[in-house]
Amino acid sequence: MHNTLQNDLDNLDYLLSLTKDKAAAYLTEINEKPVSINNVQVTIPINLPENGIGLEDTLKAFYEQHQDKIVASSGPRYWGFVTGGTTPAAIAGDWLSAVFDQNPQGINGAGDVSANIEIQTISWLIQLFGLPSYFKGGFVTGATMSNFTCLAVARQWAGKQKGIDIAREGIKTEIKILTATPHSSAIKSLAMLGLGSSNIITIKTVQGNREAMDTADLATKLRENKDFPVIVISSGGTLNTVDFDDMQAIADLQKRYPFYWHIDAAFGAFAACSEKYSHLLDGWQFADSITIDCHKWLNIPYDSAIYLVHEKHAALQLQTFQNSNAPYLGDPATDFSFLNFGPENSRRLRALPAWFALQAYGRNGFRWIVENNITLANQFAQLLEQKTIFKLTAPTRLNVVCFTIEGEENKSSKLASVLEKLKASGKLFISPTAYKGTPCLRAALVNWRTTEEDILIAIDELIKAS
Ligand SMILES: Cc1ncc(COP(=O)(O)O)c(C=O)c1O
Missing domain, CATH: 3.40.640.10 (Type I PLP-dependent aspartate aminotransferase-like (Major domain))
Structure with missing residues (x-):
């Protein structure tokens, strides 16, 4: 067998543990990780490696090159698109x-x-x-x-x-x-x-x-x-x-x-x-x-x-x-x-x-996730309404909240600047959308980790960005 492959095979247990430790560290810190980054410029190694470096050094190389650019899209405040997280059993x-x-x-x-x-x-x-x-x-x-x-x-x-x-x-x-x-x-x-x-x-x-x-x-x-x-x-x-x-x-x-x-x-x-x-x-x-x-x-x-x-x-x-x-x-x-x-x-x-x-969390687990997200989406919508700078642009029927900045309706440039500021802070990710022709912001809550604390952080971030 090729030397490097043989070496990885001989050390499989150690190497997979190393990978597991990296994964566990990421997941443990996910609440604090940024949900967006401003500069996604990636330095791509120019040449394909002639000789591989084996898994241990590859892990190091990956973390050196890309770790700080991985955003917490499976974290509790990534509300863009409709992006679910990853439960332990699913992982x-x-x-x-x-x-x-x-x-x-x-x-x-x-x-x-x-x-x-x-x-x-x-x-x-x-x-x-x-x-x-x-x-x-x-x-x-x-x-x-x-x-x-x-x-x-x-x-x-x-x-x-x-x-x-x-x-x-x-x-x-x-x-x-x-x-x-x-x-x-x-x-x-x-x-x-x-x-x-x-x-x-x-x-x-x-x-x-x-x-x-x-x-x-x-x-x-x-x-x-x-x-x-x-x-x-x-x-x-x-x-x-x-x-x-x-x-x-x-x-x-x-x-x-x-x-x-x-x-x-x-x-x-x-x-x-x-x-x-x-x-x-x-x-x-x-x-x-x-x-x-x-x-x-x-x-x-x-x-x-x-x-x-x-x-x-x-x-x-x-x-x-x-x-x-x-x-x-x-x-x-x-x-x-x-x-x-x-x-x-x-x-x-x-x-x-x-x-x-499904085996790990069963019907009750998923009922809880769904009801929790809907409750939180409604809390978020109510808090937005209470802060007079925001205005809901569509009814919140389930788990998605569409809103804009009061007085700034139809101004996509204002919304773009809010999204830019959110991106810079990295604490909340939401998407731009248009509802019945009106540009607005959209938050979709489907992550099992999201809590009331995240709703408060989101409101705070939005006030700062507006
Ligand atoms: C109603 C609906 N249909 C289809 C899609 C497409 O899903 P996917 O990106 O998984 O292909 C989405 C994605 O948000 C959706 O909300």
Whole structure:
């Protein structure tokens, strides 16, 4: 064996302990670590090393070069985008996923247990969300890929309505996409699927300060497009106000009009973990497919999401994703394999961190995380309102708060300067956004570590930056 590899192998125990100690030190100090840094300039070594230096010195080199530039995006005050943290059990599962280095494929074919672990984890998640067992699913990298996967099945369904197998023949029919406030990743998926990102018929939103779909307008547009195959993309939690489409009303429309119904519930799905909020999703069990992210509110490390597709579409899903010319991968028609049901042929054992987290914290643990974040988001919103320099720009429905600086509405330059100052202090990370055309700031709370103290620190930082 190569000398350096042999040396690392001989010292594996010591080297992994060293890595573990570095990781534990980082996680212990995460509350104090900056959530942003001003200057991300990285000095990249120019030449690829001819001779490697082994793991111990590599660890040193990494820490010398990059340690001070790693921001605490899994810490309690990183409220930008929708970024969950990493629970201890999820980290352990993720590490072991690398150690075992499995590629979950089939139940029988690959001769290992990883596909079964994935099936078990999906079943636990379905139970966590109170969904029926007729949903079958798998793990992908994120909600974007989940939307892509589900909409690929939708596309196949649409072709079938006109007697076309789109996976084989290409898109030879006009397909109508109806949606109200889709996430950008759903639009991106339409682009990737050749359905066209601008081929959307926009459904009105409910009157008032709402982002949810007006189902009366949906009914009108379904009637107008009854001669075409229709895909409806609905929101189980919009990005800015976590508004939910009326799932039951959409389910009722399915009895009158044939359409494929996909729900993007990337993080809104977690409302189902709490009896206080699960009504927001009433009726979602009738969807054809659902997208849910795990690296958001499940607090699983990047990258992790699931797609759930009603089992009645299994044949369409297989037509879309099968490897039909690879006998070494088994027979798609008879041997179940994840690689014939999703976009990726090779994947890590992405289910393992979720398996660990669900086993370790159970239904109650996740109910607590969800309810805690919602309570804290509402406290944050109330405190902002009490400080007269801030103004909420949208209702706080769940765990996301959109706000601006009083008197500075529509002034994105002022908001940009606030974000610059926050970046310099490194204590709070939030995102810029626009709600109904008005620029504002947005805080999304999904981290298990966030406490009331963090809310107070955030308010303090915002006052200083404004
Ligand atoms: C509603 C919704 N859908 C999809 C996505 C895309 O998720 P990902 O970045 O995991 O692909 C997000 C991300 O914030 C989201 O909020």
